[in-house]
Amino acid sequence: MVSSEPAGERSPSPAVARALTVLETLVESDEELTLTALAKKAKIPLATCASIVYTLEQRDYASRRVVGRSHFWRPTLRLYxxxxxxxxxxxxxxxxxxxxxxxxxxxxxxxxxxxxxxxxxxxxxxxxxxxxxxxxxxxxxxxxxxxxxxxxxxxxxxxxxxxxxxxxxxxxxxxxxxxxxxxxxxxxxxxxxxxxxxxxxxxxxxxxxxxxxxxxxxxxxxxxxxxxxxxxxxxxxxxxxxxxxxxxxxxxxxxxxxxxxxx
Known part of the structure; x- marks a missing residue:
């Protein structure tokens, strides 16, 4: 599982490290993830994860599928x-x-x-x-x-x-x-x-x-x-x-x- 901050190593920019962790988590997942599941897997606070994933969506690095009240997130091919x-x-x-x-x-x-x-x-x-x-x-x-x-x-x-x-x-x-x-x-x-x-x-x-x-x-x-x-x-x-x-x-x-x- 990816980690937002490697053991024994503090990132010069925690914000960037968290954004990359969210993106890596989306790419490595075999299925779409809800925001809650994404935050849990990335080990990032829910509110922070939400800000990141909405920014990724804005920049076309992530997209979501809405089913009722649930939002399922996945990466796009922009990174490719x-x-x-x-x-x-x-x-x-x-x-x-x-x-x-x-x-x-x-x-x-x-x-x-x-x-x-x-x-x-x-x-x-x-x-x-x-x-x-x-x-x-x-x-x-x-x-x-x-x-x-x-x-x-x-x-x-x-x-x-x-x-x-x-x-x-x-x-x-x-x-x-x-x-x-x-x-x-x-x-x-x-x-x-x-x-x-x-x-x-x-x-x-x-x-x-x-x-x-x-x-x-x-x-x-x-x-x-x-x-x-x-x-x-x-x-x-x-x-x-x-x-x-x-x-x-x-x-x-x-x-x-x-x-x-x-x-």
Whole structure:
């Protein structure tokens, strides 16, 4: 449970500390909270908590649902908007450049880092050692989100309100293993990705090409992007795919830590 004032440490600004505690309590709660429940969880006097939460509502960081005489509070995505702006200012191409090159060298495959922009995945970084087959993947390349392992890895961890708008823009792949373009099938695939922690795309976007990717997260555990490898489908066999999965999950954890996610 969050605490308004850590043990043995007095905040330089108790008012700010209490406001942050209320916001953190709202975000960490799995359900809407009444004012009384919120004040109790945050360990803040009821009147003070009320002033804070009404200010958060005024600034669009919190909203409430009124049922009879009860008011139920929850956080909004405004905080996520601030985090997204911060992420865009972080040079993702260099946040784990050395580790990306190590994975590329170890697997013998180019490693890519991508982010979701609208319904597209934008490749923002690439690591490939000299002599590797140079696939048509480069910083700045844009691909439709549901046709890439990077996009699936990100979509599987999006909040429902951000995923729903994307589901109306699924595109059909041109590869021999292209999957049906329907919401139910795609949701089922995302549920599998979410459970296992990585995504696979095998000859869906185009023939002979396969990809594996794992998501990374920013502070607040919001998915921020994904890191993946690209190879010929024939080369990404069972053993090689397992190696790629393990390496990418570890690489994604390293990136998440550097973006502020607490392990």
């Amino acid at each position: 908007g601030l985090a997204t702006q911060l992420i865009r200012k972080v040079d993702l191409s260099s946040v784990a450049n050395r580790e990306m090159r190590q994975v590329a060298d170890r697997l013998g495959m180019p490693v890519h880092l991508g982010v979701l922009t609208g319904t597209s995945i934008v490749y923002v970084a690439k690591a490939a050692m000299p002599g590797f087959v140079q696939f048509d993947t480069y910083p700045g390349k844009v691909s439709h989100f549901n046709l890439t392992a990077l996009g699936k890895a990100i979509a599987a961890f999006l909040p429902e309100e951000e995923l729903v708008p994307l589901l109306g823009h699924l595109e059909q792949g041109y590869g021999p293993k292209a999957k049906p373009v329907d919401e139910a099938s795609f949701r089922a695939e995302l549920a599998k990705v979410h459970k296992q922690g990585y995504a696979v795309e095998d000859q869906e976007e185009q023939a002979d090409i396969a990809c594996v990717a794992a998501p990374f997260f920013a502070a607040g555990e919001q998915v921020a992007g994904a890191v993946g490898v690209t190879s010929f489908s024939r080369d990404l066999n069972r053993d090689k795919r397992k190696q790629a999965q393990e390496a990418l999950v570890q690489l994604a954890a390293t990136i998440s830590e550097r973006l502020g996610t607490i392990a």
